[in-house]
Amino acid sequence: MKSYLVIGGTSGIGLATTQKLLACGHQVFVWARTPKSIAGAVVMANDVLAALDDTGLPEVLDGVVYCPGSINLKPFHRLTEGDFIRDWQMNVLGAVHSLQRVMPRLKRANHASVVLFSSVAAGTGMPFHASIAAAKGAVEGLTKSLAAEWAPSIRVNAIAPSLTHTPLAEKLLSSEEKIQAASKKHPLQKIGSPDDIAAAVVFLLGESSRWITGQILPVDGGLSSLKL
Numbered sequence: 697m698k699s700y701l702v703i704g705g706t707s708g709i710g711l712a713t714t715q716k717l718l719a720c721g722h723q724v725f726v727w728a729r730t731p732k733s734i735a736g737a738v739v740m741a742n743d744v745l746a747a748l749d750d751t752g753l754p755e756v757l758d759g760v761v762y763c764p765g766s767i768n769l770k771p772f773h774r775l776t777e778g779d780f781i782r783d784w785q786m787n788v789l790g791a792v793h794s795l796q797r798v799m800p801r802l803k804r805a806n807h808a809s810v811v812l813f814s815s816v817a818a819g820t821g822m823p824f825h826a827s828i829a830a831a832k833g834a835v836e837g838l839t840k841s842l843a844a845e846w847a848p849s850i851r852v853n854a855i856a857p858s859l860t861h862t863p864l865a866e867k868l869l870s871s872e873e874k875i876q877a878a879s880k881k882h883p884l885q886k887i888g889s890p891d892d893i894a895a896a897v898v899f900l901l902g903e904s905s906r907w908i909t910g911q912i913l914p915v916d917g918g919l920s921s922l923k924l
Contacts, residue, residue: 699723699754700901703744703794704763706732708862709813712890713761713897720898725753727794744790748797757801759809759901762791766831767864769824779827787813787831791838802850809901810846812839814856816916832856836912843910851909853900858916860888883918 705714705726711734717724718736726734727742740752744764766786768779791812802808817825818832836854843852859865859878869875869887879886896915899905914920 697721697723698758699725699756700759700761701725701727701753701757701798702761702763703727703742703790704765705737705761706730706734706739708763708864709857709860709890709893709897710761710763712894713763716891716894716898717901723754744794745785748793750797750801753798753801755801756804757798757808758805759811760795760798760802761811761897761901762794763813764790765813765815765864766828767868768827769868770827771824772826775827780830783827783831784834787828788834788838791835795842802846805849807848807906808850809905810842810850810852811897811900812852812854814839814854814912816856816858816914816920818856819912819914820920839912840910847909851900851905853905853908853911853913855893855896855900856912856914856916856920857888857893858882858919860890860893862890881919882916883922883924886917888915888917 700717700722702710702714704710706728714724714737724737726737726739729743731739731741742748764786766783768783812835814836815832817829818836839852839854893915
C-alpha cells in the first residue's frame with residue numbers, strides 16, 4: 697500500500713483518480729476547496745491559492761496529482777490581463793505552491809511520482825485558447841524542469857487531455873448536439889471520460905511507468921497527432 701495526495705480530488709478527473717487508487721488498495725489523501733466525503737479517503741479543506749495546511753498528511757508521500765484547472769475560451773481581443781492572471785494562478789502557481797509544500801514528504805519516499813495536467817491546446821494551436829494554452833504551456837515547462845531537478849528520486853510527468861466529460865466542461869457539452877459536434881473532431885469519434893484520464897494517471901504513478909519521467913502524455917482521442 698502506498699500513500700498518495702490528490703489535489704482537487706472530489707470531482708471530475710480528480711475524483712475518478714481517487715476512486716481508482718482506493719480500488720488498488722492505496723491510502724489516498726485529498727485536498728479540495730469544497731471537501732466532500734469519499735469513502736476510504738481522507739479529505740481535507742485546502743485552497744491551493746492561499747495558505748496550505750499539510751498537517752493531516754503522512755510523513756511520506758509516494759505520489760501527488762495536481763488536478764485543478766480552468767477552461768477559459770475567448771477571442772484574444774476579449775481576454776483581459778485578469779483572465780491571463782487567473783489561469784496562471786490556478787494552473788501554474790497552484791501546482792507550484794502545492795509541490796513546494798509537500799516536497800519534503802515526496803523526498804522521503806523510496807521513489808515518488810508527480811502527475812500534473814497540461815492540455816491538448818498547449819501543443820496544438822486552437823482558436824480562443826490563448827490564455828489557457830499559455831498557462832498549460834508553462835505547466836509543461838515546469839514538468840520537464842522539475843523532472844530534471846528531482847531525478848532520480850522523484851519522477852514528474854504531465855497528461856495532456858482533450859475535452860473530457862467533467863463538471864469543468866459542462867457548458868461545452870450541455871446538449872447532445874454539442875457532444876456530437878465535439879466528438880466528430882476526434883479521430884476516435886468520442887469525448888473522453890474521467891476514467892480514461894484517471895487510468896493514465898494511475899499508470900504514471902505506479903511501478904509500470906518507473907522508467908518514464910519528464911514526459912507529456914497525450915490522452916486526447918488522437919486529436920493532437922491524427923488528421924481526419
